[in-house]
Amino acid sequence: MEILKARQPSDLLRGLNYLDKRFELKEPEKRYLINLQKGLSGETAFDDKINQHIDKQAIVLNDLLLLNKGLSFKVDSLLIASHGVYIFEIRNYVGRYVRHMEGFSTIHGEEVANPLIQLNRSASFLSQLLKEWGSELKVTAHLVFIHPQFSLYNARVEDPIILPNQIDEYLKDINIKSRMLSREHHNLARRILKLHDDDSPVQKQLPYYSYKELKKGLSCNACGSFDLLITQRSCYCKSCFVKRGVTDVILDNIEELQFLFPETTLTTAKVNEWCGDAVHFRRMRKVLKEHYTATGATSGRVYEQTVPRR
Ligand SMILES: [Zn+2]
Structure with missing residues (x-):
């Protein structure tokens, strides 16, 4: 089959x-x-x-x-x-x-x-x-x-x-x-x-929403909870007890941002804001650098997707 x-x-x-x-x-x-x-x-x-x-x-x-x-x-x-x-x-x-x-x-x-x-x-x-x-x-x-x-x-x-x-x-x-x-x-x-x-x-079939009114923060992909315990490497959900790599959780949350706001330009500042400053700025920049292609000068650098994740 x-x-x-x-x-x-x-x-x-x-x-x-x-x-x-x-x-x-x-x-x-x-x-x-x-x-x-x-x-x-x-x-x-x-x-x-x-x-x-x-x-x-x-x-x-x-x-x-x-x-x-x-x-x-x-x-x-x-x-x-x-x-x-x-x-x-x-x-x-x-x-x-x-x-x-x-x-x-x-x-x-x-x-x-x-x-x-x-x-x-x-x-x-x-x-x-x-x-x-x-x-x-x-x-x-x-x-x-x-x-x-x-x-x-x-x-x-x-x-x-x-x-x-x-x-x-x-x-x-x-x-x-x-x-x-x-x-x-x-x-x-x-x-x-x-x-x-x-x-x-x-986006047209979804109810009206705007960036401003959406809750910012890093959320669990499995249950949607924002109650996460973030350590050096892993991210532990206090609601559903799922443990995943921090990078994976960040990438999922970026995917959400891109899905809900396809026109948005990815910058470290923007992504950090979306994720509720849950991780350090430098760490966020590292994730973006590793998984997206950077264009522009260091300040105001914009990241573009290299390979779609799914
Ligand atoms: Zn969870």
């Missing part, structure tokens, strides 16, 4: 996480962030299942936003096997839900947006695309409820739904049917990936 496109936290999730640390998000933004985090952990749990059960040849593409002829659709997980293309829409709901005529609701009657609508749309979109490309592979689409504590009343046999206790069996079955992939499968995967669009500037 080959993962042609790995899953990463979306830029939107990254940006909201950075902001959440450094200023007070409004209630709906906070809720949105929690939902994104929950969604990502569900998707990652499904990735683990695929890793566990698919050991034959297959190509996996995660987290796609496909654009074609002005239309766009989102796919959480796409798997190309010898005998067909599978798309999965993943939901990480917890608790008891009810299936009814229009869609889904919680057991207490709270309606949720019907994921089957998006799934059907994506499936027909992709089928159409494959036909245009002359591929005869069949597209199969499923809505996957990944959380072990999810249950669904009134589910219908004909619904393209995979419940938590059916996932293993379903993936094992794909694996059993899989044969060798041909060049056609690989070409198809590359063509699909080409339609993926990740150019939309994330």
